[in-house]
Amino acid sequence: MAAISESSGILTAVSKPLRTNQEGNRPLLHGLWSLEVDISDRSKNIVAASNRPTNSKCIYQCRCIILFLGLALWGCSGQQSALEPSGEEAASVAQLFWAMLGGGAVIWLGLMALLATAIRGKLGPIDNRAATQLVFWGGAVLPSAALVGLLGYALWLMPGLRPFANSGAPQVIIEVTGRQFWWDVIYRLPGGVQFRTANEIVLPVGQRVEFSLKSTDVIHSFWIPSLAGKVDMIPGRTNRLSLVATKEGRFRGPCAEYCGTSHALMAVEVTSLPVQEFALWTERRKQPSPGVFAPGSELFEKHGCGSCHRVEGTSAASRFGPDLSHLGSRNTLGAGILPNTPETISSFIVRPDAIKPGTHMPAFDMLPPDDIRSIAVWLKGLE
Amino acid sequence: MELRWKHLAIALTIFPVAIIVFAWIGFFNIGASTGHWKVTEWLLHSAMRTAVKTYALLEVDAPAQLPRHDIGPAAGHFARGCAICHGAPGELVSPSAQRMLPPPPDLTEKVGEWNDAELFWIVKYGVRFTGMPAWPTQARDDEVWAMVAFLRELPGMSAQSYRALSLGQSGRLEISPRGFANAIAECSRCHGRDGLKAGGLVPIIAGQKEGYLLASLRSYADRERRSGIMALPISALDPAVFPDVARHFSRQPSRLRQIMPDEDDRSDGARIVFGGAPDRAIPSCFGCHGNTAIRNETYPDIAGQDEHYIANQLRLFRAAARGGGQNAHLMHKSAERLSDADINALAAFLGALAAKNATPTAAQR
Numbered sequence: 238m239a240a241i242s243e244s245s246g247i248l249t250a251v252s253k254p255l256r257t258n259q260e261g262n263r264p265l266l267h268g269l270w271s272l273e274v275d276i277s278d279r280s281k282n283i284v285a286a287s288n289r290p291t292n293s294k295c296i297y298q299c300r301c302i303i304l305f306l307g308l309a310l311w312g313c314s315g316q317q318s319a320l321e322p323s324g325e326e327a328a329s330v331a332q333l334f335w336a337m338l339g340g341g342a343v344i345w346l347g348l349m350a351l352l353a354t355a356i357r358g359k360l361g362p363i364d365n366r367a368a369t370q371l372v373f374w375g376g377a378v379l380p381s382a383a384l385v386g387l388l389g390y391a392l393w394l395m396p397g398l399r400p401f402a403n404s405g406a407p408q409v410i411i412e413v414t415g416r417q418f419w420w421d422v423i424y425r426l427p428g429g430v431q432f433r434t435a436n437e438i439v440l441p442v443g444q445r446v447e448f449s450l451k452s453t454d455v456i457h458s459f460w461i462p463s464l465a466g467k468v469d470m471i472p473g474r475t476n477r478l479s480l481v482a483t484k485e486g487r488f489r490g491p492c493a494e495y496c497g498t499s500h501a502l503m504a505v506e507v508t509s510l511p512v513q514e515f516a517l518w519t520e521r522r523k524q525p526s527p528g529v530f531a532p533g534s535e536l537f538e539k540h541g542c543g544s545c546h547r548v549e550g551t552s553a554a555s556r557f558g559p560d561l562s563h564l565g566s567r568n569t570l571g572a573g574i575l576p577n578t579p580e581t582i583s584s585f586i587v588r589p590d591a592i593k594p595g596t597h598m599p600a601f602d603m604l605p606p607d608d609i610r611s612i613a614v615w616l617k618g619l620e
Numbered sequence: 621m622e623l624r625w626k627h628l629a630i631a632l633t634i635f636p637v638a639i640i641v642f643a644w645i646g647f648f649n650i651g652a653s654t655g656h657w658k659v660t661e662w663l664l665h666s667a668m669r670t671a672v673k674t675y676a677l678l679e680v681d682a683p684a685q686l687p688r689h690d691i692g693p694a695a696g697h698f699a700r701g702c703a704i705c706h707g708a709p710g711e712l713v714s715p716s717a718q719r720m721l722p723p724p725p726d727l728t729e730k731v732g733e734w735n736d737a738e739l740f741w742i743v744k745y746g747v748r749f750t751g752m753p754a755w756p757t758q759a760r761d762d763e764v765w766a767m768v769a770f771l772r773e774l775p776g777m778s779a780q781s782y783r784a785l786s787l788g789q790s791g792r793l794e795i796s797p798r799g800f801a802n803a804i805a806e807c808s809r810c811h812g813r814d815g816l817k818a819g820g821l822v823p824i825i826a827g828q829k830e831g832y833l834l835a836s837l838r839s840y841a842d843r844e845r846r847s848g849i850m851a852l853p854i855s856a857l858d859p860a861v862f863p864d865v866a867r868h869f870s871r872q873p874s875r876l877r878q879i880m881p882d883e884d885d886r887s888d889g890a891r892i893v894f895g896g897a898p899d900r901a902i903p904s905c906f907g908c909h910g911n912t913a914i915r916n917e918t919y920p921d922i923a924g925q926d927e928h929y930i931a932n933q934l935r936l937f938r939a940a941a942r943g944g945g946q947n948a949h950l951m952h953k954s955a956e957r958l959s960d961a962d963i964n965a966l967a968a969f970l971g972a973l974a975a976k977n978a979t980p981t982a983a984q985r
Contacts, residue, residue, distance in 0.1 A: 453899045539914045544896065544907025544954075555907055556898040597901055599953040603946035 316488045317462050323484040323509065324464035329394050340387055344380075351375070407447040407479065411438060415450075415457030415470040415492065418499040418593060419559050419572040424519065432522050433547070435559035436572045438490075438507045440464075440482045441515035448478040458494035461507050467493050482509035489573060498595035504573030525550025526563050526619040533615020536608050540601065548619065558598065565620040582613035652721035661722075668747055672738050675745075680737035686769035687762070689928065690820045692785055694763070694770035696810045697849045699786035699793055705751070708786070710779025720751050728775045739768045756848035759941045762932055763848050766821055789813045796856060803861045804868060806853050815869040820928035821849065827874020831917025833866035835945035844943040876921040881973060889969025892962060903954050905966070918947055927971025934963045 452470040460467035465480040543553030549562035705724040707713035746754035790808040815826030839845040896904035936942035937955035
């Protein structure tokens with residue numbers, strides 16, 4: 238539901254016919270183009286019928302409107318879209334959205350028709366009794382029926398969005414804690430196996446995963462629009478979210494509740510993998526990275542990085558800052574805000590506050606540049 | 621009648637102009653030898669007394685107990701900074717200071733006239749028109765309170781105990797300590813010849829990391845690490861001897877790191893030392909200060925440091941009032957969320973090792 242409230246109805250109204258023309262991930266503009274041609278043809282027919290001299294102007298206006306809608310629609314696809322679901326829960330949310338949008342459109346059209354009739358005055362004056370009838374049926378019964386219908390549909394969908402009662406024990410439990418301004422992630426697998434990572438979540442396609450959502454500082458909100466709805470992370474509370482990814486892919490989950498200066502710089506990268514590949518990934522994550530023995534680890538220890546960070550297989554074991562055990566294999570750095578390269582790692586170490594204002598990490602610009610470079614290369618090598 | 625009002629108005633207009641002209645021509649005698657007029661003296665003195673009382677009442681919260689354990693370094697500072705004007709037990713006031721206007725009071729007689737807050741105010745802010753300077757830094761109330769504690773002891777102090785307190789193991793005060801040996805003598809007044817003397821204001825420096833000691837000396841000299849007590853000797857030293865001084869004390873037999881703390885300790889202090897308090901955004905101490913041979917030379921040893929000193933430094937770091945070398949900002953970030961209880965627990969845990977360490981070190985020497 239929360240996902241729907243984020244989208245603008247007018248844009249999505251056009252996206253459905255577009256989407257039905259599309260296959261897979263073909264660029265949206267292609268669909269847009271075909272729709273545009275379609276409508277221009279239709280407007281030509283209308284123009285021909287009425288034989289008005291302004292036909293080219295009308296076509297131009299239509300094109301402008303459609304181009305504008307198309308540009309806006311571009312934002313509705315991609316790795317952070319509730320309208321391009323890749324999970325069962327997100328599909329339910331999208332379905333509910335379309336149903337509500339359809340219902341809303343019918344009501345709106347009816348109302349506009351009524352308004353047009355009234356303006357043209359074809360009905361003529363109506364008596365008191367007829368007016369009362371109109372207000373009763375059109376103003377009370379019809380809206381109530383529509384709302385009850387939509388509510389009933391939403392309630393019917395709800396067990397699918399909160400499937401805790403009947404889903405049995407989930408295969409994978411992922412504990413995600415929102416921190417200013419990153420995500421602490423702990424995997425709990427069957428057999429008591431657990432490991433820790435940060436700012437990345439990997440999921441098996443087709444298996445139910447349960448998220449245990451917490452916060453230690455302020456309210457954050459966990460939202461992977463392509464996979465499921467939005468759930469707040471509240472200090473002192475554990476919220477649950479259950480979801481199944483239905484497609485392989487890479488998604489992005491932004492923090493969806495303002496949490497401080499760098500709220501906009503806090504996102505989690507999510508990858509869904511086939512079950513076998515997911516198993517391989519967890520196997521690798523249970524072990525220390527082979528890269529920990531490379532040169533650079535002694536500098537990491539020397540300058541006290543272990544006061545805040547943890548790297549599996551070294552003496553660095555603090556739970557305060559992000560776990561860096563397999564940093565090198567992540568796609569992004571700094572909670573989804575930078576490409577992950579030795580250069581960006583270096584720049585983060587030198588001045589974290591310049592990249593992420595309000596971060597707890599102090600600047601290490603006083604360290605020798607060679608040491609910083611070596612630490613960055615070592616961290617990038619932790620795959 | 622009309623005429624008299626007119627005269628008065630003219631007189632009032634001319635009078636201030638006349639005074640300014642008088643001063644501008646240079647007729648005021650500003651020499652100190654003849655003293656103030658009685659009326660000027662009365663005016664200045666009573667204004668000073670009431671102002672100190674008023675401001676002390678408004679601005680100063682006196683602690684329930686003065687830091688008596690810190691009077692050693694306060695005495696050391698008194699010997700270098702204050703005794704030259706005010707005199708000290710067993711020492712005559714310099715005749716030149718006696719001819720100041722007003723003459724600096726003999727403190728053994730005067731401190732009894734002020735309460736703790738008033739003494740604090742005078743020592744911290746100084747007194748205008750008298751030659752009494754402010755404390756060299758305005759960021760170290762802890763040092764000023766130590767000085768107040770010392771001043772309270774002063775009236776009853778014998779010459780012998782004053783000398784022992786202010787000159788320490790050095791036994792002498794070098795006004796201009798040139799060269800390595802004199803520099804060590806100056807340091808030893810408060811730190812001890814072995815660098816082991818310690819308290820709330822004085823750390824154990826024996827066996828401390830050489831890089832850290834050198835960085836500290838330099839940041840005191842640059843006034844980045846603010847201390848009224850260190851400001852005087854450090855400005856008298858030649859910076860060229862800093863590396864030798866740092867090396868000397870780093871090589872003394874230490875009580876730091878002799879016994880490392882127990883990782884299985886479940887006390888609050890031990891938990892923060894080893895693991896921090898992640899949920900309260902407090903990092904672990906030993907990530908940086910742990911006993912690793914490869915550690916950054918400018919991160920000091922803290923295991924076995926004096927308990928009062930650790931507590932005091934953490935409070936200064938928490939208030940971001942503790943400058944230092946280029947690493948001070950790391951501690952500002954780390955200490956900003958410590959509670960008073962955390963600070964006491966950390967100090968107690970790390971400081972308890974100092975007592976344990978005292979024995980093996982004594983045996984070594």
